[in-house]
Amino acid sequence: MYLYGASGHGKVVAEVAEETGYKIEAYIDENPLKERVLSYPVLHEVPQHEIDILISIGNNKTRKRIVKQAELFNYVTLIHPKTVISKRVKIGEGTVAMPGATVNAAVKIGKHCIINTNASIDHDCILEDFVHISPNVALAGNVYVGEGTHIGIGASVIQGIEIGKWCTIGAGAVIISDVPDGSTVVGNPGKVIKSRSLKI
Template sequence: MKRLAILGASGHGKVVADTAEICGWQSVVFFDDAWPTRERNGVWPVEGNAAELLERLSAFDAVLVAIGDNRIRLEKLAILKAAGAHFACLLHPAATVSRYASVENGSVVFAGAVVNAYARIGMGCILNTGCSVDHDCTLLAAVHVSPGAHLAGGVQVGEGSWIGIGACVRQSIRIGAGVMVGAGAVVVADVVDGVTVTGVPARLI
């Protein structure tokens, strides 16, 4: 039986767990620091906190971190990696991922997402429902592309950045690390590290 542990009993975690089952994982359980107050996440059990997961890694075939905050997700990935965890990679069967694209372990690609040829998706990324990442894009670790957001060809996104719901990024744009692109923004110029941009065209706030 294939057993998957998910750290983070969140709403996002429910979508990860549902996708995992669709991808053939037969046993999916959560770990969350709200345990034991929280014992279930939807239909799935919460069996312990983060420390408990570290002690029980050998009981699972793989782990995923289902924490929406990119910075925290990156921290948890580093802790689990140092402990020797094996990370799953979930590609929903209703997603379209080019055979010439690469998606690193720890990442999830949800239903309706499109990843085109020679796109490179780093560790622990979230490609959410109905988003698109076009040819030759590079997303570093723990990037989140929200539902309905679109990256044109050759876009580069730095570690831990968040592309908001419905945002669009013009071809060949460079977005730095730790950037927040607001919902519905249209990014037509490069964005430096650690800032928030919103609007049409997107501007620094």
């Protein structure tokens, strides 16, 4: 398999792939200064044949852009063996779950999501495509997270909350009320400090 993105997030994803038994052929990265990361070569052009791949880039917009442009990719889903994931969870292609993550019953996780280190996602949550759940985030039950939203490190979301599309939830924020599309929220309790267009 190949990893698209050879920065810090790509290093962590590589170790998840290694732990799950995948053979990594190379990274793909546009930066011409990168020649090798960890023990793997870095290609600067996408192979022109069908490949198994995971987009190992933390930025949600960038992952979506690559998916729109890619034609010959078979997307791998990577789940670190030191996660705790219910057998009743549904996970879309291209998603990665890091060590220590816990995902409980009846959760639905979309395509190309990141469930980062020690994140906790409780029962019946729904995460749409291109969501990034940062390390040590805690989502209580029945939380909805819209496409492209990034929930920052250590944030907490109480049960039943709906967070819109392409939002940014700041580090350590405590979300106790619904969040509109395109919002940036910080603080305890969380407050919207700005909103933006959803043209992605």
